[in-house]
Amino acid sequence: MNLSPARLALIAAALTSIVLMSPAGCATSSSQSVKRSEKAVDSLADFRKQLTSANAQLDKTVAALDALVADTGDRKAALAAYSKELVALGKQGDDARKRSESLQARGREYLAKWEQEVSEVSSPELKAQSEARRANAQQRMDEIRVRAEVAANAYRPLLSDLTDIEKVLATDLSAANIQGVAPVAARARKDAGLLKTTIDEFIAVIDQVMSGLGPQSG
Numbered sequence: 001m002n003l004s005p006a007r008l009a010l011i012a013a014a015l016t017s018i019v020l021m022s023p024a025g026c027a028t029s030s031s032q033s034v035k036r037s038e039k040a041v042d043s044l045a046d047f048r049k050q051l052t053s054a055n056a057q058l059d060k061t062v063a064a065l066d067a068l069v070a071d072t073g074d075r076k077a078a079l080a081a082y083s084k085e086l087v088a089l090g091k092q093g094d095d096a097r098k099r100s101e102s103l104q105a106r107g108r109e110y111l112a113k114w115e116q117e118v119s120e121v122s123s124p125e126l127k128a129q130s131e132a133r134r135a136n137a138q139q140r141m142d143e144i145r146v147r148a149e150v151a152a153n154a155y156r157p158l159l160s161d162l163t164d165i166e167k168v169l170a171t172d173l174s175a176a177n178i179q180g181v182a183p184v185a186a187r188a189r190k191d192a193g194l195l196k197t198t199i200d201e202f203i204a205v206i207d208q209v210m211s212g213l214g215p216q217s218g
Contacts, residue, residue, distance in 0.1 A: 048206045054092055055196050061085040061162065062192045068169070068178070069185045075173045083166055089159075151198040158191035 064082040067073070114130075121127040165181050165188070 044206050044210050048203055048210075050092075051199055051203050051206070055199050057085070057089050057092055058192050058196055058199075061089050062189055065162070065165070065185055065188065068165075069182055071175060071178045075178070079166075079169055079173060083170075086162055086166055089162075151195060151202070154191055154195045154198055158188055158195060161185075161188040161191070 061082075064078075064085040068075075068078040068082045071078075118127060118130045121130060161184050165184055168181055169177060
């Protein structure tokens with residue numbers, strides 16, 4: 001889960017594309033609207049699942065870190081378990097980056113489609129209605145981007161600390177060295193909690209968006 005700035009920018013990109021997949025309204029046929037909404041729901045459901053997995057992986061990584069710092073068992077085994085969870089965290093990041101690129105491209109595509117459809121509407125009233133919906137979508141996108149930046153800022157120090165702990169202990173697993181990383185581990189634990197809360201908030205937003213999508217909202 002390389003939640004680099006790209007990691008939670010993914011969340012912004014996801015909801016950006018989903019908002020743009022909502023029916024443009026007057027300029028789009030009913031069947032097209034239904035198809036777009038269905039794609040939106042599918043994409044959001046998949047993304048929600050990924051975010052849930054990301055939070056679960058954060059829990060696993062922190063648990064492995066706690067076991068390592070507790071120093072109550074086999075130190076080498078504890079370090080190996082921690083490293084394994086850290087690798088899994090990184091893999092989710094790579095997957096998230098790829099999904100982010102795809103969703104951002106899709107978002108641009110739908111935005112262009114929306115603009116084209118609105119330009120073809122001759123009725124001033126219907127054009128205004130569609131443009132208002134697009135403006136609302138833009139506002140929602142901007143809010144999501146702000147949240148994404150907050151999450152990315154929470155992730156950067158977390159990933160740095162988690163990686164540094166692994167590097168330091170990989171060369172010295174003495175009790176003194178383990179005790180030495182305890183303050184950094186505590187900070188990482190706090191940052192992980194902040195990130196989990198932020199991701200939970202994104203999941204809640206996704207649930208709200210999903211509940212508003214579908215044939216009935218067209």
